[in-house]
Amino acid sequence: MREKNKLYKQIIENRLTTLIIISIIIILMLSILKPGTFLNYSNFSGIFTTMSFDLLLSCGMTIVLIVGGVDLSVGAVVALASIISAVLTKRGMGVFFTIIITILVGAIVGIINGILVTKFKLAPFVATLGIQSIIRGFCYVTTSGYLISGLSPAFTNLSRATIVFIPSLVLISVILSIIVGILLKKMNLFKQMYMIGTSPKSAEMSGIPADKLKVFAYMLSGFFAGLSGVLIASRYGMGAATYGIGFESRAIAASVIGGAVMSGGEGDMFGTMFGVLIVAVVNNAFIQFGGQAEWQYAVSGIMLLITLYADRVKLSAMRRRGH
Amino acid sequence: MAEILICEKICKSFSGIEVLHDVDFSVKEGEIHALVGENGAGKSTLMNIISGVIKPTSGKIYKHGKEIVLENPLDAFKEKIGIVHQELSIADNLTVAENILIGREPINKLGFIDRKELNIQAEECLNIMGISIDPRIKAGSLSVGLQQVIEITKVISKNIEILILDEPTSSLSEKEIQNLIQLLKRIKEERNLSIIFISHKLNEVEILADRTTVLRDGYVIGTLKREETTIPKVINMMIGRDLDYHKSMLSKNDFGNVILKADRLFGKGFSDISFEVREKEILGVFGLIGAGRTEMACALFGYDKLNSGEIMLKGNNLVIDNPKKAVENGICYVTENRKELGLFLTKSLKYNTIASSFEEFNKFLGVMNEKKADIVAEKYVKELQIDPPNINQNVFEYSGGNQQKILISKSLAAHPDVLIVDEPTRGVDVGAKEMIHSILRELANNGMAIIMISSELPELLKLSDRVMIMHEGIQKGTLKNDNLTEEDVMSLAYAEG
Numbered sequence: 101m102r103e104k105n106k107l108y109k110q111i112i113e114n115r116l117t118t119l120i121i122i123s124i125i126i127i128l129m130l131s132i133l134k135p136g137t138f139l140n141y142s143n144f145s146g147i148f149t150t151m152s153f154d155l156l157l158s159c160g161m162t163i164v165l166i167v168g169g170v171d172l173s174v175g176a177v178v179a180l181a182s183i184i185s186a187v188l189t190k191r192g193m194g195v196f197f198t199i200i201i202t203i204l205v206g207a208i209v210g211i212i213n214g215i216l217v218t219k220f221k222l223a224p225f226v227a228t229l230g231i232q233s234i235i236r237g238f239c240y241v242t243t244s245g246y247l248i249s250g251l252s253p254a255f256t257n258l259s260r261a262t263i264v265f266i267p268s269l270v271l272i273s274v275i276l277s278i279i280v281g282i283l284l285k286k287m288n289l290f291k292q293m294y295m296i297g298t299s300p301k302s303a304e305m306s307g308i309p310a311d312k313l314k315v316f317a318y319m320l321s322g323f324f325a326g327l328s329g330v331l332i333a334s335r336y337g338m339g340a341a342t343y344g345i346g347f348e349s350r351a352i353a354a355s356v357i358g359g360a361v362m363s364g365g366e367g368d369m370f371g372t373m374f375g376v377l378i379v380a381v382v383n384n385a386f387i388q389f390g391g392q393a394e395w396q397y398a399v400s401g402i403m404l405l406i407t408l409y410a411d412r413v414k415l416s417a418m419r420r421r422g423h
Numbered sequence: 424m425a426e427i428l429i430c431e432k433i434c435k436s437f438s439g440i441e442v443l444h445d446v447d448f449s450v451k452e453g454e455i456h457a458l459v460g461e462n463g464a465g466k467s468t469l470m471n472i473i474s475g476v477i478k479p480t481s482g483k484i485y486k487h488g489k490e491i492v493l494e495n496p497l498d499a500f501k502e503k504i505g506i507v508h509q510e511l512s513i514a515d516n517l518t519v520a521e522n523i524l525i526g527r528e529p530i531n532k533l534g535f536i537d538r539k540e541l542n543i544q545a546e547e548c549l550n551i552m553g554i555s556i557d558p559r560i561k562a563g564s565l566s567v568g569l570q571q572v573i574e575i576t577k578v579i580s581k582n583i584e585i586l587i588l589d590e591p592t593s594s595l596s597e598k599e600i601q602n603l604i605q606l607l608k609r610i611k612e613e614r615n616l617s618i619i620f621i622s623h624k625l626n627e628v629e630i631l632a633d634r635t636t637v638l639r640d641g642y643v644i645g646t647l648k649r650e651e652t653t654i655p656k657v658i659n660m661m662i663g664r665d666l667d668y669h670k671s672m673l674s675k676n677d678f679g680n681v682i683l684k685a686d687r688l689f690g691k692g693f694s695d696i697s698f699e700v701r702e703k704e705i706l707g708v709f710g711l712i713g714a715g716r717t718e719m720a721c722a723l724f725g726y727d728k729l730n731s732g733e734i735m736l737k738g739n740n741l742v743i744d745n746p747k748k749a750v751e752n753g754i755c756y757v758t759e760n761r762k763e764l765g766l767f768l769t770k771s772l773k774y775n776t777i778a779s780s781f782e783e784f785n786k787f788l789g790v791m792n793e794k795k796a797d798i799v800a801e802k803y804v805k806e807l808q809i810d811p812p813n814i815n816q817n818v819f820e821y822s823g824g825n826q827q828k829i830l831i832s833k834s835l836a837a838h839p840d841v842l843i844v845d846e847p848t849r850g851v852d853v854g855a856k857e858m859i860h861s862i863l864r865e866l867a868n869n870g871m872a873i874i875m876i877s878s879e880l881p882e883l884l885k886l887s888d889r890v891m892i893m894h895e896g897i898q899k900g901t902l903k904n905d906n907l908t909e910e911d912v913m914s915l916a917y918a919e920g
Contacts, residue, residue, distance in 0.1 A: 294774075295774065
């Protein structure tokens with residue numbers, strides 16, 4: 101009994117090792133069972149593309165989960181950002197300013213989310229769901245359902261270029277994730293965010309600027325969603341109101357698999373990176389075994405529920421130890 | 424009197440560490456048996472074994488001379504053993520009757536709850552207890568004291584023979600405690616009930632217990648009969664040395680300048696409060712639960728709203744509208760509610776220690792200076808003798824007394840000029856209590872101004888240079904502590920006008 105407990109504890113505590121092992125097992129399984137369709141360039145390129153967007157959104161999501169919130173608006177912000185950047189590009193704005201303005205819009209949406217949660221004291225779930233609907237609606241209305249295509253090569257090259265054989269999209273998202281991962285571990289600011297998520301009231305009583313930092317966390321989430329939207333428009337050469345549907349559930353699932361908990365105070369970007377990998381590979385596995393691509397939303401939903409259930413079990417185990 | 428319950432050579436280990444060693448413990452029919460010991464002595468573990476929550480590693484339990492095996496709390500109830508935990512399980516939005524009969528509500532022919540019958544049965548249970556509460560009102564509207572009584576009624580109404588009470592008085596006011604003591608004495612007589620009573624408050628033990636068993640480090644040190652039980656003797660057995668419990672710790676300081684001055688503070692739960700506190704001074708604030716002390720402190724600290732009034736810090740007017748501002752201006756508040764408003768239970772001791780002073784741990788570009796944080800945490804671990812001295816251990820793994828010390832170090836690390844401590848020794852054992860008292864006195868001697876809120880008079884009289892008395896939100900007066908007695912304070916608290 102004791103030995104078993106010890107092993108269990110070790111596995112839980114070395115989450116990163118566990119995640120790496122799980123990723124390797126799934127990838128090996130797919131490589132052996134579906135060598136033809138899994139192990140080929142176009143499939144890998146597809147996986148890497150979706151992973152890049154997931155990774156960017158997960159950077160923001162992990163931070164928001166750490167302060168004890170959640171951001172359901174990110175998928176809609178991706179669509180909004182894709183449309184804004186497409187329109188700006190078509191109007192002849194340079195790539196640099198297009199990126200800056202679009203990301204700013206994302207960050208502003210994040211700030212609005214943050215204010216709704218802190219000043220208006222709305223539950224994060226409700227506030228960000230409301231914003232999600234508003235933005236998605238706005239996107240459909242402004243585009244009348246049309247795609248905004250015909251973007252300049254200067255803009256589309258942004259995410260199609262390769263640097264030393266690595267697609268720029270992958271490079272950008274991985275580098276940013278690593279930076280976020282390091283900042284989470286090193287920065288004073290983020291350490292305070294962990295405290296806020298652990299006990300919001302204690303944080304306030306300790307003099308930690310809880311509201312400000314929560315708004316900042318949502319702002320970062322909006323920032324990453326905005327960036328992700330620019331890159332998706334660049335990658336597919338158009339802006340569309342339908343981008344990003346269901347992205348938030350993948351980002352939440354990836355973050356929670358990676359070590360974040362819904363009640364806040366925990367989260368690790370390096371764990372989240374493997375969470376993203378696992379979510380992407382499982383999704384791909386489903387397609388490999390004959391599922392339609394459209395099923396991916398359902399698969400993400402199922403994964404989200406499973407991880408949230410695991411989160412619940414983990415939490416009650418923590419509580420039991422706590423009392 | 425026959426022995427109703429006998430525990431024989433009970434041992435319990437958690438992950439290889441034995442926390443109870445060959446514990447022999449017995450309860451007689453119709454006796455109140457107090458169980459005392461420091462935090463971590465094994466009282467709760469033993470009670471959890473008797474109430475079926477956990478299983479002993481070895482040892483036997485006999486009831487009426489017959490061996491019983493308790494696999495879970497339900498088994499314990501079948502053996503007529505009931506426990507009332509420290510944290511009540513009252514559902515606020517259910518009525519008193521629903522709470523008492525939860526899970527065994529009477530049902531009418533259609534399968535619905537028979538409300539009329541429910542209220543009648545609940546009333547019967549309450550009558551047996553000798554209390555008159557309308558069973559139809561919501562339990563949430565009752566005071567904590569009455570909720571406690573409802574919980575006890577609920578457990579007793581299951582026809583139990585042994586009642587276990589885990590620190591039943593820790594959140595009750597003095598009057599409620601007296602009522603509870605009377606109630607326990609009466610139901611013991613009337614129902615020949617055996618009661619096991621865990622408490623840190625030794626004066627209650629002295630009044631109430633027929634026998635007292637002292638645990639220390641998982642060993643039974645001894646069981647005292649009623650006539651042998653004195654507080655100094657129990658303390659000696661609990662901590663293994665003598666302790667002059669009531670020794671005064673008043674300073675012989677010349678107080679310095681006035682640091683904090685509050686003028687006519689009004690807010691929710693208190694009105695027209697004025698006071699000042701000087702360097703090197705401990706100002707005691709006495710009041711029973713509901714006196715508005717905590718409300719006043721929270722408003723002063725910026726956590727709650729202050730409706731009107733002026734706060735002067737070192738002669739300067741100051742508006743404090745959030746706790747951050749208070750902390751920045753050198754005012755720290757050590758909450759009475761350490762689990763919810765004070766500590767970060769799943770974070771390490773180190774991060775709890777620096778939670779009020781994060782700004783001081785910047786290296787460059789906002790990088791956290793971990794090394795400095797380690798040094799600060801180590802410093803307070805040493806100064807406050809926090810045990811175990813492991814700065815990376817999560818706070819929930821510490822005992823109540825040590826958690827309280829960690830909470831105090833959080834405030835100290837922010838270098839306050841004014842320290843407000845609210846019930847600094849609640850749920851803390853005698854040894855740690857003594858330690859916290861000397862820490863507070865030393866801080867004052869070194870120049871800090873301390874406001875100590877407490878409902879424990881002996882503690883206030885031992886430490887405070889002056890005592891401000893509050894009652895139902897109103898300031899009744901401030902007394903200088905020249906051989907002040909409990910009677911002086913109480914008579915002022917209840918004085919008319």
